[in-house]
Amino acid sequence: MTENNAGPDSGPFTEIKMKKELITRSSEETLMFGEKFGRDLKKGDVVALTGDLGAGKTIIAKGIAMGMDIIDDITSPTFTLMEIYDGHIPLYHFDLYRIENESELDLLYFEEYWENGGISVIEWADRAGSRLPDNTIRINIEYIDENSRRIVIERPDN
Ligand SMILES: Nc1ncnc2c1ncn2[C@@H]1O[C@H](COP(=O)(O)OP(=O)(O)OP(=O)(O)O)[C@@H](O)[C@H]1O
Ligand SMILES: [Mg+2]
Numbered sequence: 001m002t003e004n005n006a007g008p009d010s011g012p013f014t015e016i017k018m019k020k021e022l023i024t025r026s027s028e029e030t031l032m033f034g035e036k037f038g039r040d041l042k043k044g045d046v047v048a049l050t051g052d053l054g055a056g057k058t059i060i061a062k063g064i065a066m067g068m069d070i071i072d073d074i075t076s077p078t079f080t081l082m083e084i085y086d087g088h089i090p091l092y093h094f095d096l097y098r099i100e101n102e103s104e105l106d107l108l109y110f111e112e113y114w115e116n117g118g119i120s121v122i123e124w125a126d127r128a129g130s131r132l133p134d135n136t137i138r139i140n141i142e143y144i145d146e147n148s149r150r151i152v153i154e155r156p157d158n
Helices: 027-039 057-067 104-108 110-114
Strands: 002-008 017-024 046-050 082-085 091-095 119-123 137-145 148-156
Touching (some): 027 057, 046 057, 057 119
Parallel strands (some): 046 137
Antiparallel strands (some): 002 017, 137 148
């Protein structure tokens, strides 16, 4: 696994963010990244996962669940948009692939979840438009080749 700390990415009009980038060479490495990342999450954290179909969003979500000591195997909540998994901290796993417009999120009471002390992990988070909270941690997964992915993590510095 190659890691690179890009350091604070600040400009006069942008908030300070910590940006970190790594490359994984197998789905197991991505799973392990997710697990390590999931261990450090706190109540109320929101993790936005973006990346094309088959990039590895669900693999990261599975790893996060493992890092949160959740024993259930998590799958994509394709027909429900959201699935709750019980752990010492509840995990709200969203998959917004089927959202056609942001107003559908009203029916899901989207915002209430991260105000509820769980950890939210949102696949296809770009479908949520501007409705994610300011403290959202963003993870983008980019396909490099069949077994390699570039993972870029951006956190607001607060
Ligand atoms: N380095 C890697 N990291 C993650 N996945 C990898 C990697 N190399 C190969 N893969 C494969 O890519 C696929 C990732 O699937 P996954 O379901 O996690 O994608 P996704 O982003 O959730 O897709 P979707 O948008 O359909 O929900 C798996 O088949 C996995 O085995
Ligand atoms: Mg998925």
